[in-house]
Amino acid sequence: MMWDAISSILSFFPVIGLAALGGFTSQKSGVWNIAIEGIMTYGAFAGVFAYHYFGNSIGIALLFGFLSSLIFGVLLSLLCVHQGLDQIVVGFGLWFLSEGLAGFLYLAVLPSVTVTETLDPKILSLDPLFYVTIASFTILYVILKHTKQGLAIRSVGENPRAADTVGINVYRTRWICTTVGAGLMGLAGSYLALVILQGFTYNLVAGYGWAAFALVLFGRWTVPGTLLSSLVFTLLIGLQTRLQVAGILVVPSEFMVVTPHIAVVVALALAGALGKKSGMPAALGRFYQKE
């Protein structure tokens, strides 16, 4: 009974965790991706779309959500990593593009779909993607800390010129991180639609993308920090919902809608208050131009 409650709260974790991890991966290499919210919306659409048209398999739908979201990472890399356009401006554009695309295609090609399948096997009544998320955090941690590629990622995020002079391919490293990051954001959206909400509605991401963005900052650009902040956020959101449903916590239901927004503000304020030595990659947001 107790575990059921906890596991149902934790089942929301991949939404937050994967999105935050996507933002983290991109930022660690020095590229802001502020389109998390939009890419998640697109990923949600793509997942439900693939579920409907490609044989009602959640596995394939999730995979499609991940893969087709990579395109936004590719776009971001082309424009910002290679062409040097402003990452915030382009990110803004991508946010609108991805969200608009999802909304348009939803109206144009997608009938009302209800997802009836579930993903198996469940371990401790938790979805496999929960474990995939935890594994992704672990793998990324090991990569960053113990591999050549990880060292390359950290150095292009800190000082791309230095990395370049020792023969690290700055563009390729950033390109890969940004693209994989976008894929993870899309996957988070697909999971939200397919597993949590069992269908697509417009605006279903409802601020969780921005929350994920803030959680990377709050996690101080470290893997454990991001993991921890995502977990705590998931638990708080889940707890609030449970208590409300159980009637223990009496707040107007309108309040539910703004919870992620409030959490973002609180997380950012706390991150700011904790001090200025934040661990932010020194070259984050800066275009690297070869001479």
Added chain:
Amino acid sequence: MKSPSAENGRTILEMRNISKRFPGVIANDRVSFTLRAGEIHCILGENGAGKTTLMNILFGLYAKDGGDILVDGRRASIESPRDALALGIGMIHQASTLIPGLSVLENIVLGSEPSRGPFLEKRRSEKEVHQLMNLFSLEVNLRARVEELSMGERQKVEVLRALYRGTRILIMDEPTSVLTPQEKEALMKTLKEMTARGDISSIVFITHKLPDVIAVSDRVTILRKGKVVDVLDTNDSTMRQLAHKMVGRDVVFEVERGVTEAGETLLEVKNLHVLNDDETPALDGVSLSVRRGEILGIAGVSGNGQKELVEAIVGLQRATAGRIHLKGKDITQWSPGKRRALGIGYIPEDGLAEGLLPDLSIVENLVLGVHSQPPFTHSWVLPFDKGWFIHQCSVNEYARRLVAEYEVDTPDIDLPAGRLSGGNIQRLILARELSRSPDLLVADKPTSGLDVGSQERVRRRLMKEREAGKAIMLVSEDLDEIIMMSDRIAVMYEGMIVGVVPTKGVSKETLGVMMAGGAS
């Protein structure tokens, strides 16, 4: 490791007729350069003479427009730093290319990490670097993050990194600019020993500092405006001779100091405290005073509180305790604008970043700060308009006069200020600050990064102000400058003033010891 002496003197690197054009300038005009085994070879020249460009070509960072590079007598095609590294050419850049957030070890092995499959072998790399450190008697804490190290230690890490990659020709771009005299001496000693032992075949040492050339090099190639002026044996040359060749005219090293009577105390700082961003003390109880007609030199290694002291005085940093009095008024809580109005002029350390708005025109930069006072404003149509509009004619006239008076070399006063060279930028800031004739001038490293010709002009200007009875606070890391200019010298160390000494009779060594925290 090769045996030393055997092959010393042989030419190991030759650059023939190297040319490089940038839009609007010829950075290198058929420059030839030869490097012999076993030598430390200085490339001397003013800022913009093409020294760094030449070496960036050698290191594969720039593509050359013409000419050949021969390594060991064979033609080499160097298209990227990778090619250069493969030939045993390593470069230590002026702006450190270490990555502050990574550990010392990670920085040293970055790019050629020992690894098994994709995984780093930390223990093996640690062992290798330790061996290297023992061999060259260089000691650094490998586990520390680079941002925790002093500039001298970072320089060591750079050298170690080059050695780790098997560098035999090491290019160092202005390596001494951030070091204390002691660190500088230690570095030069290390370099000499390394070439003498043959650990490294040869070192190319880029500099615009003449004492460095004399102290460290065997030969020197002098560049001026992209061309080779001369190649000399250092032993046969004097500073004066080198300076003449570098600048193209005689340079006066000593600025004449007139006799002035130190007047009333103008600035009085008492027990000043300022905190860093992370709440640690940046200034820990600083007291000093500056009088009319005197220059107070502030010596110290960069980062010991000079910047905070300067910024607290001009009002850019908040004092957490202590008092600042100017002309007898307590200005501790005043805004920078109010302090300026009372008579403070400020020449910031990095003129381009802090003293100017690079995208605005020279005119706009010059008039900034006085633009809201007559005669630069005029009332226009509206009855309630109290001089909201800037009077363009008088502003232009004013700017033209200042540009001429302060010898700012520009074709057009409407040019964005950021397009000027370093020396001109500094003169522009001097023009703006001095034209308001402030009683106290706070100059933070006003000549750093300038060539000797521009330095001389700035110094003469400051000296003139002193003679006119102004009080001047001069922060500098250049001890020669401090000794040449100051009437008294205050030495800062870790946010405190370790001592104030009269310039007369003080030696560089004494100051060096004080800068390292020793008592006077």
